[in-house]
Amino acid sequence: MADALATLASMFQLTPHEDFPYIEFRCRSKPAHCCLIEEEQDGKLWYFDIKRYVEYKEYPQGASDNDKRTLRRLAVGFFLSGGILYKRNHDMVLLRCVDAKEAE
Template identity: 85%
Template sequence: MAEYEACALGIQEAIDFNVKLLKVYGDSAFVIHQLKGEWETRDHKLVPYQAYIKKLIEFFDDISFHHILREENQMADTLATLASMVQLSPHGDFPYIEFRCHGKPAHCCLIEEEKDGKPWYFDIKRYIEEKEYPQEASNNDKRTLRRLAAGFFLSGNILYKRNRDMVLLRCADAERLSKCW
């Protein structure tokens, strides 16, 4: 029901802006295939939603529905996260959101050069190799270093960062790529 409601709200907004040609992209295969007429809508709770969207479709010269995989739908996930954080005014006003594209992830712009000339991963690598902490490390720093080190893998002299999908990224390559992964 939430997926249908989100779809209906998006289509209503397009109608409010007098859009006549619309491509609807959604990561719910269930909703997209039902709206395309490829799948039957059997759940009696969903039938009114589908009927409502079918009425909205009449406002467009052309409308099409396209399924995209959830993992390819990062923008929708980001917008959903933002939407869950926004409080609407009693007047129903929507806050203005501005998007800017950067050539590299924004956190890369905040990374400063290391003052000691050592790479950013030096302490992690040294801890994995020798179980040795930096001299000035507090107990909290040591605990943080142990937690960080768990996300890395050392093979020979090469340090790799483990991603969630278990892909390994070589840290020296990451340094070359503006210290980002």
């Protein structure tokens, strides 16, 4: 927390006779990154394209060369076994990919 505050403080240039800006903090019941997750517009799971590429080496329709390169790079970190997609962890532990509804 101290590092985050120091970083924020370094972003402001203050003069002696101005009002000082304040920073408001709010406690969240879940991690902040979970608040930014949006549902896919097409209704597919977040890992659908990765799984399809790992299983069939197929790209999404209309994918650009950059999208294809990114998908290949992402797919290296995943493993498919028995139709279940696993994410390889840095210490080779396999983490099962599930959607938010299945996790609840």
